[in-house]
Amino acid sequence: MGSTVSGDVVLDGAVSQGWWLVVDEETGPGQIVAGPFPDRAEARWVASARSSGVNEDVCEDVHTVYGTRRADGGLSRRPSPQDWTWLAHLGDQLDRLVADWDESLSDEDPITTLVVEVADALAEAGLPLHDVSGAGSELGGACLSPEPGLGGVLVTWRQHDRMTVEQVAGPTVDAIGQQVMNAALAELLRLRGFAVSAFGGGSGSLVRPAV
Numbered sequence: 737m738g739s740t741v742s743g744d745v746v747l748d749g750a751v752s753q754g755w756w757l758v759v760d761e762e763t764g765p766g767q768i769v770a771g772p773f774p775d776r777a778e779a780r781w782v783a784s785a786r787s788s789g790v791n792e793d794v795c796e797d798v799h800t801v802y803g804t805r806r807a808d809g810g811l812s813r814r815p816s817p818q819d820w821t822w823l824a825h826l827g828d829q830l831d832r833l834v835a836d837w838d839e840s841l842s843d844e845d846p847i848t849t850l851v852v853e854v855a856d857a858l859a860e861a862g863l864p865l866h867d868v869s870g871a872g873s874e875l876g877g878a879c880l881s882p883e884p885g886l887g888g889v890l891v892t893w894r895q896h897d898r899m900t901v902e903q904v905a906g907p908t909v910d911a912i913g914q915q916v917m918n919a920a921l922a923e924l925l926r927l928r929g930f931a932v933s934a935f936g937g938g939s940g941s942l943v944r945p946a947v
Contacts, residue, residue: 752772752804752805753772753802753803753804753814754771754772754773754774754802755771755772755773755774755775755776755778755779755800755801755802755816756768756770756771756772756773756779756800756801756802756803756805756811757769757770757771757779757782757783757798757799757800757801758798758799758800758801758811759797759798768805768809768810768811769798770782770783771805772805776800776802776816776818779800780800783798783799783800801813802814802815802816802819825859826852826855826856826859829855829859829864829865830851830852830855830865832864832865832866832867832868832870832877833851833865833868833880834868834869834881835868835869837851837881837882841882841884845884846945847882847883847884847887847888847889848882850882850888850889850943850944850945851880851882851889853930853945854880854889854891854925854930854943855880857924857925857928857930858878858921858924858925861924863877863878863921863924864877864878865877865878865879865880866878866879866894874896874897874901875896875897876893876894876895876896876897876899876900877893877894878891878892878893878894878921879891879892879893879894879940883942886942887944888931888942888943888944889942889943889944890935890940890941890942890943891921891922891925891940891941891942891943892918892921892939892940892941893914893917893918893920893921895910895913895914895917899913900914914939915938918938918939918940918941919938921941922934922941925941925943929946930943930944930945930946931943931944931945931946931947932944
């Protein structure tokens with residue numbers, strides 16, 4: 737690989753798509769300062785190495801961006817391979833919701849967007865959505881129910897069948913565990929910037945976009 741400072745940035749003799757170090761500019765789009773790199777980790781390592789001995793206020797503006805360098809030296813941003821992998825994972829999670837959950841909602845409906853954003857936040861935290869009708873429905877997970885009339889999405893936690901159906905640990909542990917998980921979901925979503933209020937006596941949360 738031939739990564740260089742912006743100018744003639746080449747990879748195997750040709751300008752290539754990859755990860756770049758970019759500095760934001762107040763008067764226009766970001767300026768490429770190094771790249772391309774084959775992965776984000778290497779780009780971040782180079783950014784860290786460049787920061788040695790440089791004023792921290794300047795370094796804060798350097799960030800990694802995936803894309804293709806244009807002939808004019810600018811950067812055309814593109815989804816990275818990691819982005820595509822993540823979007824596929826998020827799509828799989830949304831497929832676990834109740835069938836036709838979005839049948840009465842348009843793609844532009846704010847509730848549709850909210851469902852996707854909540855699912856994204858939970859998935860990024862490593863929390864799966866409950867597979868309502870799939871082969872793993874007994875495993876549990878986060879349940880999302882869009883409620884246009886309430887202007888939000890109801891979010892509750894569904895424990896494994898061993899807890900909720902078989903109650904292998906007993907009803908007290910089942911009930912307290914449910915409360916703990918619902919509270920954790922609510923706190924996580926508040927942390928991610930959503931407006932969250934208790935619903936159904938604390939059995940779940942009504943999540944709305946932050947105002």
